[in-house]
Amino acid sequence: MRLHPERGLGLSLRLVLALAVLVFFLFPIYWLAIIAFKTPEEIFAYPPVWVPENIQFANFLVLFKDGDAETVFNSLFIAGVSTVFAMLLGTMCAYSIARYRTGGNLFSDWIISNRMIPPIVIVFPVFLLFVTLGLVDTYTGLILLYTAFNLPYVIWMMKGYVQDVPLELEEAALVDGLNRWQVFVKVVLPMVRGGLFATAVFTFVFAWNEFIFALILTRNEVTTFPVQVTHYFGGQSNFWAKIAAMSMLGTVPIFIVVAFLQRYLVRGISLGAVKG
Amino acid sequence: MTQADPFPLSAEAGARPVRRRPRGTGFKYWMILPAVAVILLIGLFPVIYTAMKSVQNITMFDQDFSYNGFIHYKTLLNDTRFWKALAHTLIFVAVALPLELLLGLAMAYLFLDRLPGRPIFVTLLVLPVLVSPIVAGATWRLLLDNRYGPINQIIGWITGTEQTLLWSVDPNLVYPAIILAEVWQWTPFMFLLLWAALQNVDQSQMEAAELDGASWWRTFRLVVLPSIWPVVAIAVLIRALDLFRLFDVVWALTKGGPGTMTETISIYAYVQGFQQFETSYTAAMAFMVIIILAVTVTIVLRKIEIDR
Numbered sequence: 001m002r003l004h005p006e007r008g009l010g011l012s013l014r015l016v017l018a019l020a021v022l023v024f025f026l027f028p029i030y031w032l033a034i035i036a037f038k039t040p041e042e043i044f045a046y047p048p049v050w051v052p053e054n055i056q057f058a059n060f061l062v063l064f065k066d067g068d069a070e071t072v073f074n075s076l077f078i079a080g081v082s083t084v085f086a087m088l089l090g091t092m093c094a095y096s097i098a099r100y101r102t103g104g105n106l107f108s109d110w111i112i113s114n115r116m117i118p119p120i121v122i123v124f125p126v127f128l129l130f131v132t133l134g135l136v137d138t139y140t141g142l143i144l145l146y147t148a149f150n151l152p153y154v155i156w157m158m159k160g161y162v163q164d165v166p167l168e169l170e171e172a173a174l175v176d177g178l179n180r181w182q183v184f185v186k187v188v189l190p191m192v193r194g195g196l197f198a199t200a201v202f203t204f205v206f207a208w209n210e211f212i213f214a215l216i217l218t219r220n221e222v223t224t225f226p227v228q229v230t231h232y233f234g235g236q237s238n239f240w241a242k243i244a245a246m247s248m249l250g251t252v253p254i255f256i257v258v259a260f261l262q263r264y265l266v267r268g269i270s271l272g273a274v275k276g
Numbered sequence: 277m278t279q280a281d282p283f284p285l286s287a288e289a290g291a292r293p294v295r296r297r298p299r300g301t302g303f304k305y306w307m308i309l310p311a312v313a314v315i316l317l318i319g320l321f322p323v324i325y326t327a328m329k330s331v332q333n334i335t336m337f338d339q340d341f342s343y344n345g346f347i348h349y350k351t352l353l354n355d356t357r358f359w360k361a362l363a364h365t366l367i368f369v370a371v372a373l374p375l376e377l378l379l380g381l382a383m384a385y386l387f388l389d390r391l392p393g394r395p396i397f398v399t400l401l402v403l404p405v406l407v408s409p410i411v412a413g414a415t416w417r418l419l420l421d422n423r424y425g426p427i428n429q430i431i432g433w434i435t436g437t438e439q440t441l442l443w444s445v446d447p448n449l450v451y452p453a454i455i456l457a458e459v460w461q462w463t464p465f466m467f468l469l470l471w472a473a474l475q476n477v478d479q480s481q482m483e484a485a486e487l488d489g490a491s492w493w494r495t496f497r498l499v500v501l502p503s504i505w506p507v508v509a510i511a512v513l514i515r516a517l518d519l520f521r522l523f524d525v526v527w528a529l530t531k532g533g534p535g536t537m538t539e540t541i542s543i544y545a546y547v548q549g550f551q552q553f554e555t556s557y558t559a560a561m562a563f564m565v566i567i568i569l570a571v572t573v574t575i576v577l578r579k580i581e582i583d584r
Contacts, residue, residue, distance in 0.1 A: 017386055018397055025401055025464060031426060032415045048426050089311040096307035103308070114319040116573060118521035120542040121562040124549050125322035125329070148318030151311050180303045209408035211524045212542070216550060226410040230528065233414075240418060247411040254406050262399050265468065 029251075035244035036060070043240050059245035068242070071228040072249050078139060078224060079207035082146035087200050089147070090154025091162075091192075095184055097155065098162035099170075108159075115152040119212045122149075127216055137219040145217065146207040153206070154199055157268070161195030162188060198264030205254055225250035323566060329559035348560035357536060358561065361544040362568075367451070368540065369519040372458045376515060377508075379459065380466025384474050387467075402468055404461045413528025416457040417444060420529075444530050450538050457525050462518075466511055473507035474500070509580055513573075520569070541565060 035043055037055045063069040093111075096102040126145060127136070135141030165188055173187045174180075189196070214224040223231075229246050232239040258265070333344040352358055383401070387394060404412065419425050420443035428439040443453040477500050485495040501508075523542040526532060532539035532547070539547075545565070549558035 011391070014386060014389070014391060018391060021383060021386065022397060022400060025404055025460065028412075028415045028419055028460060029403060029407070031419055032411075035418060044424055046423060048424055048429055050426065089314060092307045093311035096304045100301070100304040102304045111315070113573075114315055116517050116569060117319070117323070118517075118542060118565060118569070120521065120523065120545045121326070121565055122318065122322050124545070124558055124562055125325040126318060127550075128329075128555070129321070129325070144314070145318055148314045151315055155311065184307075205406060209406075209410075211408065211410045211527075212546075216546075226408045226524075229408075229410055229414055233528070240424075243414050244418065247408075247414060251407055251411055255403060258402075258406055259399070262395075265399075265402060 032244050032247055032251075035240055036248045038241070040241060059241040060249070063242065063245055063249065068228055068246065069249060071223050071225045071246075072253075074139075074222050075208055075224040075226075075250065076253075078142045078146065078222065079204050081139075082143045082150065082207050083200055083204045085143065085147040086150040086154050086203050087196060090151050090199075091158045091189070091196065092184070093151075094155045094158035095162050095188060098159045111152050111155050113152075115156075119149075119210075123213055123216050126213075130217060136217055137221045139222050141217055142214065142222060142224070145213055146210065149210075149213070150203045150206055154203055157199040157202075158192065158195060161192040161199075164195075165191045194264070198261065198268045201257060201261050201264065202268040204257070208250075208254060323563075326559045326562045326566075329556050330563050331560075332556050334555035335553065335557075344556070348557050349564070351557065352560055352564060357539070358541075358544060360536065361539045361541050364538060365520060365522060365540045365542075368455065368458065368522050369516055371451075372455050372462075372519055373512065373515055375455070375459050376463045376466045377512065379463045380470050383463070383467040384470035387471055388474050398468070398471070401464050403464075405465045405468075407461065409461065409524035410528055412457055412461045413525040416453065416460070416525075417529050420444065420453055445534055447534060447537055450530050450534065454526055454529055454538060457529060458519070458522070461525070462515060466515070469507050469511045470504065473504040477503045513576070517569075517573075 034050075034052050036059055037057070038049065038052045039054070039056060039058075042049045042052050060069075097108060097111075130136045130141050133141075135144070169187055169191065170183050173183045178186065209226065210224075211226045211230075214227045215230070218224065218227060225246060229243055229250070232242045232246070330348055331344055331346065332342065333340040333347070387397060391397070407415075420427050420441075422428060422440045422442050425443075427443070428441050431441070432439040441449060443449045481499045482495065485499050490498070521542050522540045523546070526538055526540055526543060530538045532543040536544075541561075545558055545561050548554045548561065
């Protein structure tokens with residue numbers, strides 16, 4: 001409860017404004033969704049049709065029949081596996097930094113500075129490296145790259161969560177005769193479960209939505225869904241139905257995942273700047 | 277205390293766990309080793325490799341690995357297309373970032389007080405942030421289509437005449453189109469952070485300021501802003517760095533066109549490296565970008581710390 005609510009704009013006026021804002025931010029998603037369900041006639045009707053007469057799934061079925069929908073599974077596999085690796089390696093590193101000050105501030109700063117390098121700068125030498133190693137257009141290549149790309153974020157976030165774990169618990173466990181690794185696995189990890197979850201979600205979303213790396217490092221074997229979407233762009237004749245349907249296939253899963261994890265949203269999105 | 281552990285027992289309870297070197301500190305290094313190895317391979321190696329390639333002379337036709345001096349850097353200094361790309365990038369940062377910040381702040385205030393259905397509003401408003409940027413770009417391309425998009429239709433309703441604005445081709449409209457898509461996708465990000473930060477502002481200070489009869493602006497400047505400043509700073513930093521690497525939305529909307537009008541640094545580097553295969557030249561460009569970024573970020577961070 002805040003003091004003097006009557007001093008602000010009137011409630012009804014704020015509600016109207018809030019609805020207007022909501023419409024602006026949701027309308028594009030609504031438009032994308034209805035195109036995915038429209039018939040070609042309605043997509044290319046003039047003036048544009050705002051509420052489709054008949055909902056149909058042909059645009060999606062085509063993607064599954066042609067195998068284009070497999071790119072969603074590529075995305076799922078690559079983002080999933082790289083998230084597991086990044087979480088594992090990142091949390092270990094974060095624990096060492098948080099508890100032992102390993103490497104001091106300089107090391108922490110160096111870690112996070114890796115996050116600031118633009119992908120286009122990294123991807124160019126990485127591409128040449130991957131050509132040498134035969135990793136272009138392989139799951140291994142993209143998984144390795146996304147793991148590395150997400151590590152600074154995971155380390156930064158998990159460092160914050162580990163620092164919140166009361167030290168007494170770990171001390172007690174050490175006195176009880178657990179070794180340091182056991183303390184990490186049996187005491188610390190369960191304590192930061194919430195943080196692991198929150199961080200993993202955003203790690204997954206980054207990898208899932210990423211475009212430049214995937215554009216350059218995949219050909220046709222492990223194409224991810226954002227790259228597949230751009231395959232339908234072409235001069236004058238865009239395959240609108242396919243663009244929209246493919247985009248929906250790649251977007252809805254993320255919405256569903258995050259809907260269950262709303263309370264982690266703020267901290268995860270802000271690199272831990274806001275403790276939530 | 278027989279245990280040679282890194283944790284100070286009760287004597288120092290509450291103190292930070294930094295230590296007199298315990299036995300077996302190998303553990304802490306084993307814990308960081310895998311992460312560091314991966315980051316070195318994919319983070320540090322590329323930077324060094326880029327620096328090396330940039331002083332050689334490798335093109336699609338010529339695999340010349342000999343030392344070539346700083347010729348590519350000299351060329352780069354005279355490459356107007358590079359400086360234009362840098363300017364375009366900075367325009368996007370300079371226009372989109374303040375817009376996102378101000379709109380995000382306005383929205384944060386709008387949702388600060390109690391409002392029916394507020395949690396649902398906030399959750400739904402964040403959806404654009406979760407959309408893949410390439411999908412966001414594609415979506416706006418559909419929305420802004422000159423004939424089958426609803427935006428021209430809406431503008432037509434307002435102006436009373438049919439509109440066929442060519443948003444992704446017309447030189448006067450490509451910037452507004454890209455910025456619109458960027459602002460749509462990332463204002464909710466600013467909103468979410470500022471909204472959370474505003475809720476942590478000390479209410480008693482606010483009340484004291486109100487009792488003193490301070491104006492809204494004065495209260496904002498002296499009470500609210502200092503309190504939310506750390507969050508504002510990190511949000512602006514994250515977004516500035518993101519906008520500096522802008523690629524996806526432009527790629528989906530204009531591919532840098534018409535001509536090279538909306539070409540950003542990332543897109544120009546992509547064209548040079550992966551369409552022209554100017555390996556060494558691209559490397560020089562990439563290294564230049566790293567230097568520009570490192571210098572800027574260092575200066576800005578210093579400035580922020582001095583101001584505090």
